[in-house]
Amino acid sequence: MRLMKTMKLLHLEEPSLRFGLGQSVDDPRDGLTLFGPLDSGETTAIKVGAVGTPEGIERFERWLERLQMPINSAEDPAELNFRPIFPGFQAVFKVPLGPKLHARVEIPTSDLTAALSIHSHHERVYSAVTLYQAAIEEFRRDEERSNVDIWFIVVPPEVKRLCSPKSIAPPRSQSSLPSLSLKQARRYIAAPSLFIEINQATVPYEYKPDFHEQIKSRLLTIGTPIQLIQESTLAPRDFLNPFGMPKYSIDRPSTVAWNLSTAAYYKASGRPWKLEGIREGVCYLGIVFKRDPTESDKRNACCAAQLFLDSGDGVVFKGNVGPWYSEADRQFHLSPDAASEIVTKAIESYKAKSNGAPPFELFIHGKMDISQPEWEGFLAGASDETRVTFVKIRPSGTKVFGAGKFPLPRGTAAEIHARSGLLWTVGYVPRLQTFTGKEVPSPLQVDIVRGEGEIVQVLKDILALTKLNYNACLFGDGWPVTLRFADSVAEILTAGPRAGEPPLPFKFYI
Numbered sequence: 001m002r003l004m005k006t007m008k009l010l011h012l013e014e015p016s017l018r019f020g021l022g023q024s025v026d027d028p029r030d031g032l033t034l035f036g037p038l039d040s041g042e043t044t045a046i047k048v049g050a051v052g053t054p055e056g057i058e059r060f061e062r063w064l065e066r067l068q069m070p071i072n073s074a075e076d077p078a079e080l081n082f083r084p085i086f087p088g089f090q091a092v093f094k095v096p097l098g099p100k101l102h103a104r105v106e107i108p109t110s111d112l113t114a115a116l117s118i119h120s121h122h123e124r125v126y127s128a129v130t131l132y133q134a135a136i137e138e139f140r141r142d143e144e145r146s147n148v149d150i151w152f153i154v155v156p157p158e159v160k161r162l163c164s165p166k167s168i169a170p171p172r173s174q175s176s177l178p179s180l181s182l183k184q185a186r187r188y189i190a191a192p193s194l195f196i197e198i199n200q201a202t203v204p205y206e207y208k209p210d211f212h213e214q215i216k217s218r219l220l221t222i223g224t225p226i227q228l229i230q231e232s233t234l235a236p237r238d239f240l241n242p243f244g245m246p247k248y249s250i251d252r253p254s255t256v257a258w259n260l261s262t263a264a265y266y267k268a269s270g271r272p273w274k275l276e277g278i279r280e281g282v283c284y285l286g287i288v289f290k291r292d293p294t295e296s297d298k299r300n301a302c303c304a305a306q307l308f309l310d311s312g313d314g315v316v317f318k319g320n321v322g323p324w325y326s327e328a329d330r331q332f333h334l335s336p337d338a339a340s341e342i343v344t345k346a347i348e349s350y351k352a353k354s355n356g357a358p359p360f361e362l363f364i365h366g367k368m369d370i371s372q373p374e375w376e377g378f379l380a381g382a383s384d385e386t387r388v389t390f391v392k393i394r395p396s397g398t399k400v401f402g403a404g405k406f407p408l409p410r411g412t413a414a415e416i417h418a419r420s421g422l423l424w425t426v427g428y429v430p431r432l433q434t435f436t437g438k439e440v441p442s443p444l445q446v447d448i449v450r451g452e453g454e455i456v457q458v459l460k461d462i463l464a465l466t467k468l469n470y471n472a473c474l475f476g477d478g479w480p481v482t483l484r485f486a487d488s489v490a491e492i493l494t495a496g497p498r499a500g501e502p503p504l505p506f507k508f509y510i
Helices: 028-035 055-067 077-081 088-091 109-116 121-142 156-162 183-191 196-201 211-222 253-270 336-352 372-381 455-465 486-495
Strands: 008-011 046-053 104-107 150-155 226-230 282-291 302-308 312-322 361-366 387-395 414-415 420-423 446-450
Touching: 008 028, 008 109, 028 088, 028 253, 046 055, 046 121, 046 372, 055 104, 088 336, 104 302, 104 336, 109 121, 109 156, 121 211, 150 156, 196 312, 211 486, 226 253, 282 336, 282 455, 302 336, 302 420, 302 486, 312 336, 312 486, 336 361, 336 372, 361 455, 372 387, 387 414, 387 455, 414 455
Parallel strands: 046 104, 046 150, 150 226, 282 361, 361 387
Antiparallel strands: 008 414, 282 302, 302 312, 387 446, 414 420, 420 446
């Protein structure tokens, strides 16, 4: 489509990141290589635990040993701009990770094979997750040195194939007794049976049949961050197709090393970096809704919220489950009380990390519209000291084609009017000398729906928030961190029955 004549095109400066020694650069890999992480020196060593089959742990140990040395995956010098050398974990993060495991917890391969052969989808996933969970809990009970900083959950390809949401039963599968249909299980969950055996058989049906989401949800209680890692990622050439090529497509080894190392450091030690020049007293709250599959009322949904502070810290908390889905406009809307509670929790979390001072501004990011009662609830949850603004962010179908070799630069923006704009978070990056996407990029549509704010400043904030994805080591993401993991966090929060636990740091969910 053509850009409207009233639009004002501009280019936003690439946000800088601060690293160790108080130094700032644009690319996180440059900053970590040159100056080390922001929180360098706060940890003497990262204690690593690994749980998996004996074969899986052996692959993980080999990978952990390789991580100590430089890894170069560039096939020619020109690739080093966008695929830089990984110098080795301790060289980058100034703290050792391995090479020896602090905790090695093996799951018998035969036990996992038996769990994966169960016919019922829910029971199969529940049994596989239970093996990993029970192994960690047994270690924590019996071992004196149980203070692990991060657990790596090493997953063989069969788990992903048989324990994903759309998996089908394996050939010659066995049934576990007593076995229930999903309809029967939900009926007994709503109205428990007089027979204990039947009630016990309903437990797997209280959880989502997704290994990744379920294990994240069930291991929140151990109080230690986890990192799932596929055996095929650790040793791709151990899994070959009939033509002698790896069955599973993965990134280059240096890219895998950068991404997993950054995630491990963040979860186990501290912040790799933070935004340079972020406005003090400003925080950002991402809100997303997820229907609870165990609820009989189709209107019922869980509201998940992610708060990010100016320090780069993140906190996740779960809102109330309620009839938030409206058939009238096919969108989710909180009640005034629920909206007020979400904002109150956010501000209290902020105050806990800022010596009791409330934020000066709270920007709420969402993909949906909000109603007037909902907005009034948000305002009621904030004091007069905090200004609240609701910003709607969604993909735009706008395409802009240029005459050059590459598409528009990342950071290109279009000010449509005082409360609306477009932002290209994916595009050509001069530092990398390449385009970071796979097709002509579409911008994000950004609208200030409620409250006050300057659209250019809002666009700058969103661009900056695309650089706080600690789960990978990227120049910049396509979505701000407030919404980047929103759906995944909501999936974990609704993966099984959960009581009203206190808010947990963001690192437990990614």
